[in-house]
Amino acid sequence: MAEDDLSEIRSAVRALCARYPGEYWRGLEPNTYPAAFVEELTRAGWLAALIPEDYGGAGLSLTAASVVLEEINRSGGNSGACHAQMYVMGTILRFGTQAQKERYLPPIARGELRLQAFAVTEPTAGSDTASITTTATKIDGGYRIRGQKLWTSRAEHSELMLLLARTTPLDEVQKRTDGLSTFVVDMRAAGGRIQIRPIATMMNHAATEVFFDDLEIPDDALLGEAGNGFRQILVGWNAERILIAAECIGDGRWFIDKAAAYARDRVVFGRPIGANQGVQFPIAKAYAAVEAADLMRYRAAHLYDAGEAIGAEANLAKYLASEAAWEAANACLDAHGGFGFAVEYDIERKFRETRLYTVAPISNNLVLAHLGQYVLGLPRSY
Numbered sequence: 001m002a003e004d005d006l007s008e009i010r011s012a013v014r015a016l017c018a019r020y021p022g023e024y025w026r027g028l029e030p031n032t033y034p035a036a037f038v039e040e041l042t043r044a045g046w047l048a049a050l051i052p053e054d055y056g057g058a059g060l061s062l063t064a065a066s067v068v069l070e071e072i073n074r075s076g077g078n079s080g081a082c083h084a085q086m087y088v089m090g091t092i093l094r095f096g097t098q099a100q101k102e103r104y105l106p107p108i109a110r111g112e113l114r115l116q117a118f119a120v121t122e123p124t125a126g127s128d129t130a131s132i133t134t135t136a137t138k139i140d141g142g143y144r145i146r147g148q149k150l151w152t153s154r155a156e157h158s159e160l161m162l163l164l165a166r167t168t169p170l171d172e173v174q175k176r177t178d179g180l181s182t183f184v185v186d187m188r189a190a191g192g193r194i195q196i197r198p199i200a201t202m203m204n205h206a207a208t209e210v211f212f213d214d215l216e217i218p219d220d221a222l223l224g225e226a227g228n229g230f231r232q233i234l235v236g237w238n239a240e241r242i243l244i245a246a247e248c249i250g251d252g253r254w255f256i257d258k259a260a261a262y263a264r265d266r267v268v269f270g271r272p273i274g275a276n277q278g279v280q281f282p283i284a285k286a287y288a289a290v291e292a293a294d295l296m297r298y299r300a301a302h303l304y305d306a307g308e309a310i311g312a313e314a315n316l317a318k319y320l321a322s323e324a325a326w327e328a329a330n331a332c333l334d335a336h337g338g339f340g341f342a343v344e345y346d347i348e349r350k351f352r353e354t355r356l357y358t359v360a361p362i363s364n365n366l367v368l369a370h371l372g373q374y375v376l377g378l379p380r381s382y
Contacts, residue, residue, distance in 0.1 A: 009060075009067050016044055017075035022346040025077060029349065031198065033157055033206050038082045039111070041072075047082055048109035050089040055101060056109035062090075062239055063301040066246035073250030074257075076346055078353055080205045083247065084116045084154060087240035088162045090304075091182065095224030095232045100184060104160065116154035117161035117187070119210055120233065123150045127366055129164070129230065130176035134212065136165035136183065143167070143183070143222070145193075145215040151360070155196045155208045161185040162236070164229050173227075180229035183221045190215055203352045238310055240361055241318035245297045248321035251354040252290035255328035258347065259283045259335040273335070282331040289324035296320050312375050319367040322357040329354050 020037050028034055041047055049065040051057020065086050072079040085108070092101070092115075107113040125131040134147025145165060155161065161184070168179030187194060193215035199207040224232050260283055263274030273279045300313035329351045333340035340347045358364050372378040 006064060006067050009064055010071050012044075013046065013068050013071040014075055016040060016046075017072055017077050020075075020077060022076050022344075025204075025349065026343060026346065028204055029343075031200055031204055031206065033154075034078070034081045034204075035157070037077065038157075041082060042111040042114075045109075047085045047111075050086055050093070051105050051109045052093070055105035057105065061301070061305045062242060063298065063305055066243055066297065066301050069243055070246040070250035070253075073247045074253045075250075076254055076350070078204060079247050079250075080203070080353065080356075081154070082116065083240075083243055084118045085114065087243050088115060088118055088236050090239040091162065091223065091232050091236040092184070094235050095182070095228075096184075097220075099220065100223070104184065108160075113159045114154075114157060115160040115162065115184075116158035117152055117210075118236070119149040119152045119155070119161050119163045119185075121151045122148060123209075127363060130170070130180070132164065132166060132180070134163075134165045136167045136181060136217075138167070139216065142216055142218040145183075145185075145212040145217060147212050149210040149212075151199075152208050152210045154206045155187075155210050156198065157206060159186070159188050161187055161210075162223075162233075164233055167226050167229075177230040179227050181226045182223040182229040182232045183217060184223055185215075185217055185221060203356055205356070234311075237361070238304060238314040241314040242297060242300045242304060242310075244357055244361060245293065245300070245317035245321035248318075248325035248354060248357050249290060249294050249297055251350060252286065252293070252321070252325040252328040254350060255325070255332035255347075255354075256283060256287050256290065258345075259286075259328070259332035262339075263335050279335050282327075282334060286324065286328035286331045289320075289327050293317070293320035293324040312371065315362075315367045315370050318357070318362070319364050322354075322364060325354045326358055 045058050046068050048057035049060040049068055053059035069079040069083055108115055122132045136143040136145050163183045163185050164180055166179055167181040173179040193213050195211040196208050199209060201207050263279050264272055266273045296317045300310055300317040303310045303313055333347055333351060336347060339345055369381050373380050
């Protein structure tokens with residue numbers, strides 16, 4: 001996509017975000033969902049960015065979609081409230097049947113359905129996805145779901161859920177990642193068979209744990225081929241890592257802009273604090289890290305849009321951007337001193353929000369393990 005087109009997207013998203021300043025986000029603390037913001041973002045079509053135009057979406061590239069989330073965070077907002085509807089689209093678009101796409105994508109694009117719940121992680125499995133114990137047992141006309149998911153953000157604010165469950169027992173498969181399947185679950189039809197419990201957290205992501213009590217879903221809820229679910233969600237994970245990287249780039253630039261402005265204006269001992277290398281250099285170093293991470297974000301996004309294999313690039317983008325954003329957060333907080341802890345400056349809120357991404361959606365240590373083993377050919381560490 002041409003840079004001019006990206007500039008138009010940036011301007012439009014910034015204009016929307018300007019109607020939701022820091023006071024709005026502070027008023028939602030600690031765990032109130034930003035419903036008004038998400039509704040307006042949906043009406044403007046931004047959450048349908050990756051849905052093809054034939055289904056009523058914007059038909060944008062992942063590169064363009066990443067700019068939307070970057071600008072939300074750079075404007076001081078928190079796109080974690082709604083980003084799942086973008087990154088699960090890769091899996092839906094690549095593996096969904098024509099009937100599934102026709103059923104779900106147009107109402108999602110119109111804002112009539114929300115696909116914000118991505119149910120993969122479990123309490124005992126964590127990052128070891130092959131060890132999940134939620135089962136989907138075949139029954140006449142469908143599947144019966146039993147189990148529990150953890151950190152399924154926005155489940156209370158979603159009508160649809162992308163669910164990963166085991167359809168073949170672990171001891172009956174050749175590879176641990178075999179025998180998993182993905183499903184599009186219509187939560188409106190679940191009745192009391194899905195229980196959702198909110199989890200209070202240090203950042204406002206509407207986190208929940210979800211329990212499935214003999215939930216029966218139809219055959220046509222299965223996405224793609226049974227047993228191929230792990231490979232299917234990898235597509236979504238790669239998109240997720242790139243989009244998270246863009247959010248971190250937005251956070252990093254927000255922190256740097258905030259820190260630089262304060263360091264220029266704040267006068268102590270007769271001169272601006274930005275004249276002191278102890279203040280200036282950390283901000284400049286963080287700026288360099290964010291700009292370098294941004295290049296990897298674009299490289300990974302362009303490769304994704306071209307249909308290339310991007311496991312290494314997507315992980316690199318997420319790693320570099322999350323580390324750069326965290327570096328920028330610390331530089332910003334240090335520059336502001338005590339004022340950085342004052343709620344009205346929004347730094348402490350953004351500080352908490354950006355800290356998440358060195359841990360989720362994948363720990364940066366696991367990213368390093370992936371690079372070591374699959375890129376550098378080093379011995380397996382786990």
